[in-house]
Amino acid sequence: MQDLSPATLLVLVPLLPLVGAIFTVLLGRVLGGRAHLPAMAGIAGAAAVAILLLAATARDVSPAHGPRAEPIRPVEMIATLWNWASFDDAYAPPPGSPAAAVRSVADAAAQGRTAGDVRGFSIPVALRLDPLTATMLTIITCVGLLVAIYSTGYMHGDPGYPRFFALVAMFVFSMSMLVAASNFLLVYVFWEAVGACSYLLIGFWFTKPEAARAAKKAFLVNRVGDFGLAIAVFLLWMTYGTLDFHDTISPQGVIMPGILGQTRLADAAGYAGGAVGTAICLLLLLAACGKSAQLPLHVWLPDAMEGPTPASALIHAATMVTAGIYLVARCAPLFAACPGALTAVSIVGATTALVAALIGTVQNDLKRVLAYSTISQLGYMFASLGTGTLLGFTAAIFHLLTHACFKALLFLGAGSVMHSMGGVIDMRRFGGLRRVMPVTAATFLVGALALAGVAPFAGFFSKDEILAALHAKGWPSAHDSHHAVVAAAEGPLRLAAFATDTGARDAVGLDALDRPETWRLLFWMSLATAGLTAFYTFRAVFMTFTGPTRVPSGAHGHGEHGHESYESPAPMTLPLIVLAVASAAVGWLLFATNWLSHFLSATPSLTAPAVASTAVPHAFHLDLAIQGTLAAAIGIVVAAIGHLGRRSDGPQMERFLGPLQTLFANKFYFDQIYAALVVRPLEALALVAALVDRHVIDGAVDAIARIPVAAGGIIRRSQSGLMQRYALAGVMGVLTIVVLLAWQLRG
Amino acid sequence: MTPALDPLLPGGILAGGVLAAAASLWLLLPNGPDRVGTRRLGMLLGLLALGAFIVTGRRLGGFGEEAVFLIVSLVAVVAAAATIVSRSPVYAAIWFALSLCGVAGVLLVLGAQFLGVATIIVYAGAILVMFLFVLMLAQPAGLAPYDRVSNEPFLSALAGAVLLGVLSLSIGRLSAAPSACCGLPSRAQATADAAAAAAPPVAAAVDPLAENHVARLGGELFGRHLVAVEAAGVLLLVALIGAIAVVARGEGAHASMGDDAGRAVR
Amino acid sequence: MNSPQSLAMLQNALTVGAILFSLGLVGILTRRNLIVMFLAAEMMLQGISVSLVAWSRHHGDWGGHVLVIFVLTVAACEAAVALVFVLQAFSRTGRLDAAAWQSLREATVGRTVDRGLPAADAAPPPFPTLTQAGVLPAPNEDEPLQREHV
DSSP states (O other): OOOOOHHHHHHHHHHHHHHHHHHHHHHHHHHGGGTHHHHHHHHHHHHHHHHHHHHHHHHHSOOOOSSOSSOOOOOOEEEEEEEEEEESSOOOOOTTSHHHHOOOHHHHHHHSOOGGGOOOEEEEEEEEEOHHHHHHHHHHHHHHHHHHHHHHHHTTTOTTHHHHHHHHHHHHHHHHHHHHBOBHHHHHHHHHHHHHHHHHHHTTTTTSHHHHHHHHHHHHHHHHHHHHHHHHHHHHHHHHSOOBSSOEEOTTSOEEOOTTSHHHHHOTTOSOOHHHHHHHHHHHHHHHHHHHTOTTSOTHHHHGGGSOHHHHHIIIIISGGGHHHHHHHHTHHHHHTOHHHHHHHHHHHHHHHHHHHHHHTTOOBHHHHHHHHHHHHHHHHHHHHTTOSHHHHHHHHHHHHHHHHHHHHHHHHHHHHHHHTTSOOBGGGOBOGGGTOHHHHHHHHHHHHHHHTOTTSHHHHHHHHHHHHHHHHHSGGGGHHHHHHHHHHOSSOOHHHHHHHHHHSOOOGGGGGOSHHHHHHHHHHHHHHHHHHHHHHHHHHHHHHSSSOBOOTTOOOBSSTTSOBOOOOHHHHHHHHHHHHHHHHHHHHHHHHTHHHHHHTTSGGGGSHHHHTTOOOOOOOHHHHHHHHHHHHHHHHHHHHHHTTSOTTSOOGGGGTTHHHHHHHTGGGHHHHHIIIIIHHHHHHHHHHHHIIIIIIHHHHHHHHHHHHHHHHHHHTTOOSOHHHHHHHHHHHHHHHHHHHHHHHOO | OOSOOOSHHHHHHHHHHHHHHHHHHHHHSOOSSOOHHHHHHHHHHHHHHHHHHHHHSOOOSSHHHHHHHHHHHHHHHHHHHHHHHOSSHHHHHHHHHHHHHHHHHHHHHTTOHHHHHHIIIIIIIIIHHHHHHHHHHHOOSSOOGGGSOBSSHHHHHHHHHHHHHHHHHHHHTOOSSTTSSTTOOOHHHHHHHHHHHTOOOOOTTTOTTSSOHHHHHHHHHHHHTHHHHHHHHHHHHHHHHHHHHHHHHHHHHHHHTHHHHGGGOO | OOSHHHHHHHHHHHHHHHHHHHHHHHHHHHBOBHHHHHHHHHHHHHHHHHHHHHHHHHHTSSHHHHHHHHHHHHHHHHHHHHHHHHHHHHHHHSSOBGGGOOTTSOTTSOOOOOOSOOOOSSOOOOOOOOOOOSOOOOOOTTOTTOOSOO
């Protein structure tokens, strides 16, 4: 038996849930109420392996000792399963094209041949294990396991019980492969796969028209993003000649530098900037916007709440929507070569955060509030990614991790409320539930505090790091002392190299946005969003759990009359407790030890000089913490004034907003704009096509069909029933033959 | 007059005659009220057609033969034409009888002694009388409306003209020379070759023109064609029985419809 | 037998036969009285007989004669059976009109009726008539029992 290297174990993480899904599909009907067992076993196995891999990768990361004496060494382990497709001589780059120009430094020195000479096309099914992948895998599998445990209680008695678990296992498989794949084409394949799983889960109760419509909408809007990803993959192939992340060796013995391979990362001129590079980055941003529900492709996520709440918790809070974050973080070197694209990422993220927060303040549906909150928090992560610094990238992943914890907690809590209230989730129809659902209320409060960014809960630390990253870009002078230390420590790879490298290439108009003024605006927007986040979160908490206790008529209660408890069963409350503990502890733990940032900085993508050179020492920025906490406090206080202790169906605070209330409630009319710009023209086009099909094409065919009928109608008139006319016709025919015969036979 | 006339002229005259015959038929056929002028024009054209045929006919040896043949054939043809243009079916039957006499004459001229007489006996004596009986039973008094109109006279006359034209032209091209057309040697040609080769005369036993015509015809019939004769006899019997059967059943059915017939009376 | 005279006789006789045949053909196609149609059919047979006998004379054998005898026989049978059918047809429709039988026409084609029929050539005889009692039923051409007169 070969040694179980971490790369081999990596295969197990997607494989076990896949096997579980297959077994659920095959045996689901037989297992009935126990149909969750194969899927849960698969996900649990995958979670165990993921934690093992996390430990194994962490062992490989060189420890951090004081000021770094050497640049951090990237950690990656490749497992190639098989070769999916392979063509030799697939493409010959025209001389002078970027593809021909970009070559491997190491290889040119060694053999004098360039990578531009070799143009085979091969797609190896390879998985790569590095810190970023290990982190994402842990999040996916652990949250997946908790959601699976929760679903045994939530989906109990649903006729589609086996189908749900099969889909959850399929989703865990697809998402694991997405974050582990080491090839852009594989990423695309599993990008689509998670989109498909999302469609199937949103439309789980497909007999409900709203659910079917929401599933369609999610899929179609995601399609727009997928289109961007496809074009980006084409451009990547044309620019870099390969789609692999890691370096490969071609049959000719030439090292093919992968797009995110160590050879290219070490090359100062390894990444294309200018128009092509910016195009690639913007297309990747489009794909990320589609999957992570950023402006303007955010319209699908609130409607996706039609799906079962555990699915919403898993997919639309913790994992699938983070695929966009993962993609941008993975392609950090690509983005680093195009500062304009980075700025665009941040602008999109911060704007989305603010707009979503504004819309979320007037929502009355608890799940909708959480959906807009997800959009807003994802916007935070994009804003952080767009800073382009190592702090920004690691802060985004940190926030991703904490967001997975508390957002999943909040969604599962909302699911618990919805389950007990008999499917009612409109906050105006119930209130004061803390007295009848104590566990749910307590855990929900923990999650809300984490979301609002109150110390020492998880969200506080990750949000603080994001604000720090934005602040560093907006006020660079304040951080110069840090950079001076770094510049002195680095060798040839200096901050200046980053600055001049971008200047050497063609500057795109977008680069003009990369000015401190832009970053200051984004900082203030993020701060305002923090305040709004706290406001709407605690508005939801107060409306749901405080005030007079009101329960809608269809609620499921149990216990003696007078002491009725609406608390959810154990399978549902246990994950809530686990996640509440995580939300409370994870942030403080990771921040205090700085373990995550150090761990993630060993990701090959983040060891690119353009990114790694921006490393700053770990510090707790007290001024930013105070600003953040102040914003949160203002939000909570305003929410308390409006809603603490009051009936949830009483007059709302929103009447103070006036006309803005309508604007927010209509989601800034995005859906209406899309309907007018996209849906109606397409429907008109479809109508025209239908008319052409029915009248022109079918009409032509019918006209052809009418010809024999018409001809028959004319000929039919000769059938008069008069036998002498028939005889005459016969005689004329015979005479024709006779005449012809005589003519032929004449001498 | 030699048979080698100007090659084109007989054809032209013949074609003209045929067309004139067609036109005369068209005019003479019953087609509405009987107009005297139309009838006269039709008869004139018919005469023209007959003249054309006579002119292009072949010359037989001797005046007597020619005269006899001409007379009997004229009788046959004119009476036949009169049959089909007569408005009254009784007149048509009488004209048909005359035509039969003419045909019998032609047959006798051709040397078919038995057949000439048989035609008179069977056709004119039996079949025609049967027709007259039916007319007696079924013909309404006065001319029925359907006797006064014809069905597509123009096209029918045209069809007849085409047929007659083709036949006449083909007949005109008959010659003794072997295989001038279509490479099918006729027995006459073969006999001619045999005659040319061995020159024996036609056996007197089979020549219809030799003496003891009827006896030898009888011998031929009951010799070589005995089975066919017997079959013909059976056919006659079957026809007789069939006719009786149909009439008997028809009358039974008709009698049973007697009650229903009352309501259809006008 | 192949002298020019023989050939001339043949050709003349064949011409006569052709004329008789064509006249018979025109008669069948044109006349509407069933009896006259059969007369024309018999005339076609006469023309055939003349042609056959002429060929037999030309070839110098009995073939044509024999065939004509059988033609004669068959004509007699045919006439007998056919006239029975004519009488059947008359008993159903009351007239000897070939155009009385049109019910096998196409469903969308209307019945062909004589238009502008000429007036009777002879006035009907002045038989004494009774006044009509009652209303005449409406004539229905397709009714098989409908007759013009009893």
